[in-house]
Amino acid sequence: MKQNTSKTKKVIGWVLFLVANGFFCMQIGYLVFHERFQVDYVDNRLFYIINIVCLIILTLAILLILPSTRKLITIISSISVLLIIGHVVLLISSNNEIKNITSISPDWKHVLSIKENVESGEAVYYRSYYGILARPKEVLPDKKIGEFQVEWLADDVGAVTYKAANNTTQQFIATYGDRGSGISYYYVGAQTHGNWQGDNIELVSGPEGIMVTDNGETEMFQWDDIDQFGTLAIVLKKNGEAAWTIALQENFQVDTGTVEANEGNILLYKATMEKNEPIVLSKS
Amino acid sequence: MKRYLLLGAGVMVIALVIMAVIYHQSSNQVTLPQSALLNNSQENSQEELEQAQPEQIQPVNIDEAVSYSLQNDQLNVSFNNGEDWVAVPVEKDQLFVGEYNGNGQELIENSYVLMEDRTGFLYSEGTNWEAQQIVFLYSIDQGETWEKSVVSESFLMMRFRKVDFLNDEFGYAIISGDRTMSQEYSVVFLTHDGGKNWEETTYTEVTRLISDGGFVDESTGFLSFGTINPIEPTLYVTEDGGNTWNQASIHIPEKYYGVFVIAEPPVKEEEQLKVLINQGPNGDYAGGLVKGEFISSDNGKTWNFSEEVPPDEAEHE
Numbered sequence: 334m335k336q337n338t339s340k341t342k343k344v345i346g347w348v349l350f351l352v353a354n355g356f357f358c359m360q361i362g363y364l365v366f367h368e369r370f371q372v373d374y375v376d377n378r379l380f381y382i383i384n385i386v387c388l389i390i391l392t393l394a395i396l397l398i399l400p401s402t403r404k405l406i407t408i409i410s411s412i413s414v415l416l417i418i419g420h421v422v423l424l425i426s427s428n429n430e431i432k433n434i435t436s437i438s439p440d441w442k443h444v445l446s447i448k449e450n451v452e453s454g455e456a457v458y459y460r461s462y463y464g465i466l467a468r469p470k471e472v473l474p475d476k477k478i479g480e481f482q483v484e485w486l487a488d489d490v491g492a493v494t495y496k497a498a499n500n501t502t503q504q505f506i507a508t509y510g511d512r513g514s515g516i517s518y519y520y521v522g523a524q525t526h527g528n529w530q531g532d533n534i535e536l537v538s539g540p541e542g543i544m545v546t547d548n549g550e551t552e553m554f555q556w557d558d559i560d561q562f563g564t565l566a567i568v569l570k571k572n573g574e575a576a577w578t579i580a581l582q583e584n585f586q587v588d589t590g591t592v593e594a595n596e597g598n599i600l601l602y603k604a605t606m607e608k609n610e611p612i613v614l615s616k617s
Numbered sequence: 618m619k620r621y622l623l624l625g626a627g628v629m630v631i632a633l634v635i636m637a638v639i640y641h642q643s644s645n646q647v648t649l650p651q652s653a654l655l656n657n658s659q660e661n662s663q664e665e666l667e668q669a670q671p672e673q674i675q676p677v678n679i680d681e682a683v684s685y686s687l688q689n690d691q692l693n694v695s696f697n698n699g700e701d702w703v704a705v706p707v708e709k710d711q712l713f714v715g716e717y718n719g720n721g722q723e724l725i726e727n728s729y730v731l732m733e734d735r736t737g738f739l740y741s742e743g744t745n746w747e748a749q750q751i752v753f754l755y756s757i758d759q760g761e762t763w764e765k766s767v768v769s770e771s772f773l774m775m776r777f778r779k780v781d782f783l784n785d786e787f788g789y790a791i792i793s794g795d796r797t798m799s800q801e802y803s804v805v806f807l808t809h810d811g812g813k814n815w816e817e818t819t820y821t822e823v824t825r826l827i828s829d830g831g832f833v834d835e836s837t838g839f840l841s842f843g844t845i846n847p848i849e850p851t852l853y854v855t856e857d858g859g860n861t862w863n864q865a866s867i868h869i870p871e872k873y874y875g876v877f878v879i880a881e882p883p884v885k886e887e888e889q890l891k892v893l894i895n896q897g898p899n900g901d902y903a904g905g906l907v908k909g910e911f912i913s914s915d916n917g918k919t920w921n922f923s924e925e926v927p928p929d930e931a932e933h934e
Contacts, residue, residue, distance in 0.1 A: 338744045354629070373648060388630065399623075572717075
């Protein structure tokens with residue numbers, strides 16, 4: 334019985350040793366491809382976390398494979414704990430220099446990743462690949478001050494709100510999908526043409542621009558003051574400052590081949606640093 | 618076997634530590650996208666080109682006694698028509714902090730005083746965007762020395778700003794901020810010692826967007842409200858240096874009701890006060906630029922229509 338248990342422990346130990354080797358090779362591969370192909374982890378902290386996981390698995394593997402004496406357990410565990418603490422220190426120090434803002438979409442398919450150079454205030458939006466890898470896609474307009482606020486408006490539309498250095502509220506929209514065929518570009522403003530209604534809010538998209546009436550207060554946004562992100566969202570700006578974001582909800586179907594009105598809802602999201610929920614608007 | 622396992626594990630551990638250190642050293646910069654790197658290199662080469670040829674500073678304003686320039690992201694002033702320039706100790710970006718929608722090529726209208734015996738700039742500063750200090754940076758010796766005075770210790774997101782002096786001692790600063798939709802906070806500060814100290818006047822409790830304001834003497838001042846589709850002018854007057862503010866009564870003939878909607882700062886003309894009331898951004902009466910002239914004989918409390926002022930004359934008044 335004792336022999337069987339010992340054998341099982343050794344088998345598990347060797348499996349863990351192989352897993353640790355797998356993580357080790359992954360980290361080496363990452364370092365090589367990171368420089369050569371401008372690929373990063375979605376969050377810089379992942380590198381340290383994977384290293385820590387690798388160290389823990391390796392420690393367990395050694396303790397399971399080798400005959401366990403109190404001395405060996407103490408030495409191996411102490412070294413392991415020291416190295417883990419060292420990694421945690423590096424992780425915190427790294428995040429103080431490059432702040433990572435990571436948010437997973439509600440359907441767990443996309444990762445919104447922003448990396449900010451804390452000293453310069455410059456922030457870069459990263460497009461995620463294969464879940465944990467990402468490549469720099471776009472420098473966020475205007476250096477920011479304060480915190481980022483991330484809100485997923487749809488499974489594939491993430492809104493990032495922040496205060497720019499000139500004290501204006503700005504909104505950057507990360508989009509990961511399409512509501513049309515996926516092969517042609519279309520304008521969100523044109524696709525949302527018409528009157529839209531929500532709770533105490535009305536939106537009219539016409540040839541002059543978009544008019545938003547919120548609790549009786551009307552604001553007009555000319556097309557020149559409207560920025561499109563991907564094919565899923567537009568940001569309405571006033572005096573260089575974001576005021577509202579309009580995003581196409583998942584049920585919105587774009588058919589560029591017909592002149593008939595598109596079906597589905599749109600979402601209206603206020604650009605403010607205060608917590609607020611997107612408002613669903615229906616065609617009226 | 619045990620030896621090889623420990624050796625292998627040891628090598629892995631050392632390699633992991635080395636990798637972590639290398640990664641930590643190499644990941645202290647955010648990788649920029651290719652497009653940004655391309656733009657940066659173009660900007661750099663442009664900068665190199667520009668640096669190769671020393672640039673002559675060109676004034677932005679040519680009609681005023683004191684010229685200024687924002688060339689090379691530096692505010693310079695000249696008191697001898699651009700022959701010599703004095704650098705103003707303020708970062709250019711600071712001058713535009715707050716609600717500003719412009720290209721930063723010219724100073725914000727009314728945010729500065731350019732006189733030979735007094736040059737000053739009103740702006741906000743501070744690291745906390747929720748509580749910025751409003752300061753007035755000025756020089757009374759043609760830029761040899763500069764003084765900075767605090768107008769307001771804490772102010773949120775300045776939008777409208779105006780500073781002016783009626784004489785060597787008395788000046789006023791009108792600022793507004795913390796705007797939400799078409800509501801905001803606006804307040805007037807006065808100085809009686811040439812800009813060293815500023816005191817806040819009584820709050821008017823009007824939250825509409827301010828369009829302009831000004832003082833005609835040390836006691837009498839005006840604030841004009843309404844910028845987005847106003848129906849009629851809203852003018853507040855103080856006759857006691859900002860201690861109390863009351864809404865002025867403007868008698869608009871029926872014909873001009875809804876036409877003349879935004880009051881400009883009143884001016885003193887002999888024994889009377891005169892104000893021009895314009896049509897706002899959406900006015901279309903007689904081309905939209907004609908203004909209504911109103912006269913007050915009771916120090917700004919009531920105003921009566923005088924005449925229409927054509928655009929050319931209105932520009933010069």
